[in-house]
Every structure is written in structure tokens, then in C-alpha cells.
Amino acid sequence: MKNVSKLAFMALFIASGSFFTSCSDDDTAAPQSLYEKLGGTRMVADPNNPGQMIEQGRLSYRSVVDSTITLIVSDIVVGAEGNLGQHFAPVISEALSGNTTNVAILSDNLTDFFSANTGGGATNTYDGLNMVAAHDPARNPRMGKKANNAEYDKFIGYVGAAAGLNGVTDQAIINEVVAVLESLRAPIVQE
Ligand code: HEM
Numbered sequence: 001m002k003n004v005s006k007l008a009f010m011a012l013f014i015a016s017g018s019f020f021t022s023c024s025d026d027d028t029a030a031p032q033s034l035y036e037k038l039g040g041t042r043m044v045a046d047p048n049n050p051g052q053m054i055e056q057g058r059l060s061y062r063s064v065v066d067s068t069i070t071l072i073v074s075d076i077v078v079g080a081e082g083n084l085g086q087h088f089a090p091v092i093s094e095a096l097s098g099n100t101t102n103v104a105i106l107s108d109n110l111t112d113f114f115s116a117n118t119g120g121g122a123t124n125t126y127d128g129l130n131m132v133a134a135h136d137p138a139r140n141p142r143m144g145k146k147a148n149n150a151e152y153d154k155f156i157g158y159v160g161a162a163a164g165l166n167g168v169t170d171q172a173i174i175n176e177v178v179a180v181l182e183s184l185r186a187p188i189v190q191e
Helices: 002-014 056-078 085-096 101-117 149-165 171-183
Strands: 043-045 053-055
Touching: 043 056, 053 056, 056 085, 056 101, 056 149, 085 101, 149 171
Parallel strands: none
Antiparallel strands: 043 053
16 A cells, blocks of 8 residues: 555656647648657647746657556556566666656656657757667666567557557657657667
8 A cells, every 4th residue: 555655646747638639830831750749849848847838749758658658557556467666666766766857867868868859959959878778687777677579569558558648649649759769669678
């Protein structure tokens, strides 16, 4: 029970109440990047930081990232079959002992990573580990165990569910997000 209430706190801490919005400001023929399709550089109020503004594209990614983390943690805590507990064990045990700082850093890094790689421009730069190093326990002790293909599938499923929780229903956008995830399978799956 104690762990469950900590989980609830953590979910509250990382969950964001915002929703994806589509951007139709630009009617010119230039193809939109995925970042633009998810709201682009339009500034909106940041629901997690009262008084601050955030680009809608970045907010969209952060919302899905945070929901993904919440889904992974929830599955691990209830012990659902095929959960990613062994991979995230270092992160989860730290968070359950009350330290959520690194979960917040992970959320930020993942948001930077997706934003910077899908057209987020100069306002979103990723300076974390490359994908091979980040997912190799020998180089990143926060990765509890190497991931295999089935676990990667499971991860994509969590992202898909998280997108749905944040109001993403446009199948073309979902397909594009899945294509980005698939393009990263080779460096991340290491067993
Ligand atoms: C599209 C798929 C994925 C992307 C884009 C991604 C991206 C990232 C990024 C950017 C980081 C942070 C690296 C840093 O702090 O320098 C990270 C860390 C991590 N990833 Fe992934 N990842 C993906 C899939 C997975 C999968 C499938 C697993 C496990 C099954 C996994 C487990 C982890 C763990 C345990 C960490 C360390 C977390 C921490 O330091 O708090 N990732 N990933």
C-alpha cells in the first residue's frame, strides 16, 4: 500500500494534463515536420509550470513521454506480465524511495530527444547519451538489463497507449510516430 501511494504521488508528479492539438496555421505547400504537426513552435501556457510558456510541439511530446513513464511504472508495480521491471529497476527503486529528480530528468531528456529529432529546431537540443550507449547497461548503469525485440514491442505499445491518453487520434500522425520509433529499434535492441 505504501508503494502504491508513492506511485500515485509519482504519477501525479510526472503526469501532464495537456492534450495534443493539430496545427493548421500554415497553409503553404512546405511539408510540415512531425514537430509542427504536433503543435510546433506556437507558445502556450505550460500546465506544469504556472506562469511559464512552452512550445505546443514540445508540450505534446512531454505529455506523451510522461504518460508513457506512468504506464511503465504502473505495470511494473502491479507486476503485469511482460512488464519492463528489470530494465527500469534502478530508476523505479530510486523513485519509490522518494527521489523523483532523475525521473524528471529522464522526462526532459526524452522530450528533448523526440523534439530535436523531429523538427523541433534550436529551442530543443538533446545532449544525453546516444541510443546505443543509453541502452547498454555496461555504459549506462541506469539501464537495468538489455532490451530484446519483444520488450521493444511492449515499449511501443506503451507509447501508443500514452498517445491515445493524450488525445492523439490522427492515424497519419500515429503512423509517423511509430515510424520514428521503429527507426530506433536497431540501436536500442541489443540482445
Ligand atoms: C523509441 C524508443 C526509445 C527511445 C527514443 C529511448 C530514449 C531514451 C533516452 C533519450 C534516454 C536518456 C539517456 C540519457 O539520460 O542520457 C533513455 C534512457 C533509458 N531508456 Fe530508453 N528509449 C527507448 C526505448 C527504451 C526501451 C524499449 C527500454 C527498455 C525496455 C528503455 C529503457 C531505458 C532506461 C532504463 C533508461 C535509463 C533511464 C534513466 O536514466 O532514468 N528505453 N532512453
